[in-house]
Amino acid sequence: VPRVVLVGAGIVGCALADELTGRGFTDVTVLDQAQGLAAGGSSSHAPGLVFQTNSCRSMTSFARYTVEKYTALGCFDQIGGLEIATSPERLADLTRRHGWATSWGVESRLVGPDEVAELHPLLDRELILGGFLIPGDGLAKPVVAAEVQAQRAGERGARFVFGQKVVAVETAGDRVIGVRTETDTFPADIVVSCAGMWGPVLGEMVGLSIPLVPMAHQYVFTGDVNASAEALARQPILRHQEADLYFRSHGQALGIGAYGHRPMPIAARDITGSELPFTKEDFEASWESAVELIPALAEAGVDRGFNGLFSFTSDGMPLLGEHPRLQGFWVAEAVWITHSAGVAKAMAEWIVDGQPELDLHSSDLNRFEQVQLAPDYVLERSCQNFVEVYDLLHPLQPMESPRPIRTSPFYGRQQELGAFFLEASGWERPHWYEANAGLPEVAEVPERNEWASRYWSPICGAEALVTRRRVALFDMTPLKRLEVSGPGALEFLQRMTTNNLNRKPGAVVYTLLLDEQGGVRSDLTIARLDANTFQVGANGNLDLEWLAKHAPNDVYVKDITAGTCCIGLWGPKARDLLNEISHTLDVQKGYFTAQKAFIKNVPVTALRLSYVGEFGWELYTTADMGAKLWDTLWEAGQKHGVIAAGRGAFNSLRLEKGYRSWGTDVTTEHDPFEAGLGFAVRKDKEFLGKEALERRTSTKKLTCLTIDDPRQVVMGSEPVFHQGEPVGYVTSAAYGYTTGLNIAYAWLPAGVDEVEIEYFGQKVKARPAQEPLFDPEMKRLRG
Ligand code: FAD
Known part of the structure; x- marks a missing residue:
């Protein structure tokens, strides 16, 4: 032991x-x-x-x-939890929260203002629009x-x-x-x-x-309110998120927690006790909101309070x-x-x-990522998290500061084209380009609901259509790239991943990392560049740590993301475009191949693959050559109608093609077969997790759904109902601009037929579909 x-x-x-x-x-x-x-x-x-x-x-x-x-x-009093809304926005958000609870298997229900008042008689009934009760x-x-x-x-x-x-x-x-x-x-x-x-x-x-950053959070005990302690003890715990407040009872008094004050960070090494003296002036605005919600507090007053410390990340x-x-x-x-x-x-x-x-x-x-460990970053982001702890956040809403932090070599060009940037892992990532507003394809995009319209533009649709009809540049730089090299590299990667990597240099293989229980730890695209060098397209820092941790002494695992860059050049015109500007690139080389070549003056590693399901290449070069690569492709592409396209189009195209996104669609909780990735598992070789995988059984399946109403574009995490019962949840979703299908992927019991997705309290009809929805014969990809 x-x-x-x-x-x-x-x-x-x-x-x-x-x-x-x-x-x-x-x-x-x-x-x-x-x-x-x-x-x-x-x-x-x-x-x-x-x-x-x-x-x-x-x-x-x-x-x-x-x-x-x-x-x-x-040691638990199950008196229920009540979250209330005093504005229409929060009321709508409570339906979304109700959806999450349903998706994750927690019983809950939405309640009207009368029931809220019954559950919590101290509240001013007039203010309440509704509530969300979790018994x-x-x-x-x-x-x-x-x-x-x-x-x-x-x-x-x-x-x-x-x-x-x-x-x-x-x-x-x-x-x-x-x-x-x-x-x-x-x-x-x-x-x-x-x-x-x-x-x-x-x-x-x-x-x-x-x-992490230790921060003070104010907690206050009121004087006694005019109600019996027994009655108060039965009232559910209460959250009034619009005012950054929560409430419970202590005997005949109430306890009030407040997140509405300024962030009060302190360095961990300076902590001498976990309670700091109460700073009354920081509580004033919260107290006003508390009294407004619970008028009886005016008389009860504040008995005492403290600034308690705990961690924020x-x-x-x-x-x-x-x-x-x-x-x-x-x-x-x-x-x-x-x-x-x-x-x-x-x-x-x-x-x-x-x-x-x-x-x-x-x-x-x-x-x-390293940049996310900078003390200034940690402090600023943790303070912001304190401020936003109860805020209503859109799933796509990016941090506003510190930005920009990480930019690809194409950043300047992207700005010139009017890129709308969102942020991920510190990277600025274009979601669409305003320069594409005039594209004729724009008219074909259906209207969508208000929530799904945020951080979105119909231009995404136009960019997707152009990718399928002509050719587009996608900035793929932020995707994690590793180099695995050394005399033992092949043997090591063979042992770590599910597919067969023992191919000739120049081969590219899609493969999976499993954990000890046979769950999918990551999916990788691995190019064998020479006998002992592999370029690994990965999902994030966890892949780097996992491979580094398992690597023997004769294998080197290196993060090459920074210092290199990548353009996805995708669309039916990609071959013509490259043919004209490269004598060294063999454009006839097939799907899933890698080659080194020059595109005019730019040395590249070209991988014949595509995450959007179109013919084309991922073109990698060093960061210093990035701008030159962009300009070269841009110039040569003009006569082919080239555009720059963003993540909005990308997501839609990838879902049309059925490509999974690790972390959203698939995680360690899933095995490759139920996730629809069984094709990447070779039973005739040994690999980490194989034995466990062979013992696993499954009753669920990552299922491709199409939603009947094209305007109801869901965002992910919504519950899915079958014959009135919640049976699963949505992972990724997007409107497929080139198929005209409204797509959602969901974890569901195998074999369900028509289902309903609950979205802001409404049931939206959806049905399982044969996947992929686009180009099942792979004609486009193979060219
Ligand atoms: P702690 O309870 O802080 O324990 C860490 C321990 O490590 C301490 O006992 C410390 O003495 C010891 N230690 C540290 N360094 C050393 C060392 N070098 N050697 C030996 N020992 C060491 N959470 C909720 O879920 N619901 C709430 O309603 C809620 N309300 C809160 C209200 C306030 C006012 C505050 C301040 C926090 C609240 N929290 C709430 C958050 C919650 O209290 C904390 O997140 C949680 O208690 C952390 O538990 P812990 O065991 O990690 O840390």
Whole structure:
């Protein structure tokens, strides 16, 4: 049994001690600098409201497990959660939240203003337009939950040692071997930092940037209100998100949490206690809104308040996982009470079994690009996240600042063409170009609903049509690119991925990375450039870390994304265009081939593939040659009617062709066969995850749907109903401009027929379709 040291006996440390010992890892020592359980940190004073609904599936799953577990352990009051709307926009948003809850399997319902007033008689009925009730929500008792879980862990052998401040992590080579406190040392094979907002201090001890920011959040106890404590205790916990407020009762008084004040960040190393003195002036606007909503508060007044500290991150998600370069050092930080038990379960599965059951890519510690670890970035984004914590955000809404951060070499040209940029992983990515507003194809795009019209233009449709009819330049630079090289490269990639890479140099292969349970960790397009060099088109930093972690000494895994760039040159005229400006490129070479060539003065690696289902090439060159490549193609393309096209068109084209997007359509929770990627799995070779894959059975399927009404373009995460029952959820969706079909992909039980997608409270009819919807014979791609 490995020796485990957990740093921090807050709710996360206690829950993890329980989950680890429950799985047989009984040699667990929990250290805390404070003198007791949940005594020093955020858990000591959290009011414990648990609202389960979240746009993110894994976050809702964490919360569901927390509710289940704490209820079973007798430290949860399931009094329900009520979110209210006082404006039409928020009312509409509640229907969307209701959709998420349904998609992720949490029972909930929308309620009218009268029922809201009945549930919560203190509210001013006149203000309320409606509510969203989640009967399973309620109040966790954080300190009791910590104690109960610590006791269970203790009974299985865990020990808790207080007054022990960890000051160093001991290592040998690339392994952790223990921790040192001010007075003692504790040997360990596994160390998990559950230090909450002190995470960055622990991270520094092992050379790890922990991108979280401790911030003050105001919490206030009112005086007694004119209602009985029993009546108040029955009222559901309440969220008034338009005013950045939440409420619960404490006896005859109310507790009010406020996010409406200015961000008040503090450096982790400067924290001396987890409660700072109340700054009354920061609460004034919140108090006014609170009294407006609950008039009885005017008389009750404020009894006392404090500025409590806890962690915020740049994307609002937790930080979970293992140090990329120090084996045995794990992190479970930036976790709310709401998600504590669920996170602990996932972490224990990860540590004990090597793999969590849930897809955790959006919480993974290693998800960040280097630029997202810059302290200025982390501070600004985390503060912004504090401001937006209850805001109504569109799924495509980009961050506004700091921008721009990462730009491709084509950025200047894109600006000249009037690119409308959205942002992802720090990259500026054109979604469409205003220069294309005059294209004749524009008329063919149907109108769409208001929500789907945001961050969208009918120009996207025109760009898609031109791609299918003439030729377009797509900037593919932001896609992660790795180079895997060395004498052992082939053998290594063969062992790591599902398809056969043992082909001649010049071959390109679409293949999958599976995890130990046979789930899809990523999909890769790998070009064999020479005997020992492979260019790998990947999905993000997690692929880099995963491959680097598994690579033997004679294999080098290098991120070449920065320093190189890529143009997707796609459309029926692509061949003519390139033929005229390159004598060295063999335009007859077939689909899924790679070659080095020159396009006029620009050296390129040309891959004959396309993510949009059209004939053409991905053209890679070094960043210094990027602008020249763009200009060369642009000039030569004029007589072929070339345009620049953006992500809006791209997404629509890829869904018409049925190409999956890892992270949205497919994750570690899915196996290749149910995801429709079985064609990339070779049964006649060995690869990581193969055995587990052979044992898996499946009853669900990633299903291509077409929606009857072309104007109801859904956005993803909506619930899907079959014969009135929720049976699945939408992953990706887009209007197919060149097929005239309104497309949505969804995880559904195999074999369902007509279904309904719930969208802003309305049921929209959809039906499974044969895929791909476009060019099933691959005539276009093969040219
Ligand atoms: P903590 O409870 O902070 O525990 C970390 C522990 O690590 C501490 O005990 C600390 O002493 C120890 N430690 C740190 N460094 C060292 C070291 N070097 N050596 C030894 N020990 C160390 N969440 C909700 O879900 N619902 C709510 O309603 C809610 N309301 C909140 C209201 C307020 C006012 C605040 C401040 C927070 C609220 N939260 C809420 C957030 C929630 O409290 C935290 O996210 C959660 O408690 C974090 O738990 P933790 O175990 O990670 O951290």
